[in-house]
Amino acid sequence: MDKHFSQRLFDLSDRVAFVTGAGSGIGQMIAYGFASAGAKVACFDLREDGGLLETVNTIQEMGGSAFAYTGDVRDIAHLRAAIAEVKTQFGRLDVALNAAGIANANPALEMEPDQWQRVIDINLTGVWNSCKAEAELMLESGGGSIINIASMSGVIVNRGLEQAHYNCSKAGVIHLSKSLAMEWAEKN
Numbered sequence: 001m002d003k004h005f006s007q008r009l010f011d012l013s014d015r016v017a018f019v020t021g022a023g024s025g026i027g028q029m030i031a032y033g034f035a036s037a038g039a040k041v042a043c044f045d046l047r048e049d050g051g052l053l054e055t056v057n058t059i060q061e062m063g064g065s066a067f068a069y070t071g072d073v074r075d076i077a078h079l080r081a082a083i084a085e086v087k088t089q090f091g092r093l094d095v096a097l098n099a100a101g102i103a104n105a106n107p108a109l110e111m112e113p114d115q116w117q118r119v120i121d122i123n124l125t126g127v128w129n130s131c132k133a134e135a136e137l138m139l140e141s142g143g144g145s146i147i148n149i150a151s152m153s154g155v156i157v158n159r160g161l162e163q164a165h166y167n168c169s170k171a172g173v174i175h176l177s178k179s180l181a182m183e184w185a186e187k188n
């Protein structure tokens with residue numbers, strides 16, 4: 001095995017990646033990772049002023065190719081508009097990474113329905129919307145890989161961390177990913 005085998009294994013040259021939550025934290029770091037592996041990276045987040053432009057500028061300074069798209073994952077029309085731009089610009093989508101999400105812990109007895117619903121809408125429905133919009137373009141170019149960021153909180157409950165809405169949203173992301181894998185595996 002030559003010494004560059006691992007780099008070749010993860011080589012994303014000429015591939016196009018789409019990252020939600022690309023303006024901060026895990027999404028931002030994975031966007032840098034995709035870019036350093038050679039991918040062109042479409043970076044999606046709520047606003048440009050958060051860290052989104054920093055992500056794009058950093059990738060461009062690395063010599064990579066990155067573009068910013070803004071929108072809310074709660075609205076599939078925003079995602080479809082961004083994916084349509086990706087199609088116009090690159091003609092294809094190979095990899096998607098869905099990291100957009102929020103956490104705002106609150107004891108269940110103090111949580112009002114709107115706080116519950118907001119976390120479910122962003123963390124679970126937002127991932128569903130993202131997967132749908134991404135898969136629609138991936139299908140046109142023969143398939144792709146979708147990676148959803150869930151959490152260990154989707155499997156276990158941390159004693160003292162009172163966030164029933166978050167835990168349930170992440171359990172939903174894990175089972176959504178398995179469900180879509182079953183439905184879409186044969187479509188690549």
Ligand SMILES: NC(=O)c1ccc[n+]([C@@H]2O[C@H](COP(=O)([O-])OP(=O)(O)OC[C@H]3O[C@@H](n4cnc5c(N)ncnc54)[C@H](O)[C@@H]3O)[C@@H](O)[C@H]2O)c1
Binds near residue numbers: 100150
């Ligand atoms: N940080 C952790 O320890 C940890 C652990 C497990 C899982 N996670 C998960 O990883 C993901 C990223 O977490 P992070 O810590 O990097 O968070 P972060 O807050 O640093 O980044 C999340 C990004 O998502 C964006 N976002 C939020 N709501 C959005 C919406 N409606 N539409 C579009 N973009 C939106 C935010 O603007 C932000 O840029 C989340 O899904 C989180 O639940 C994080």
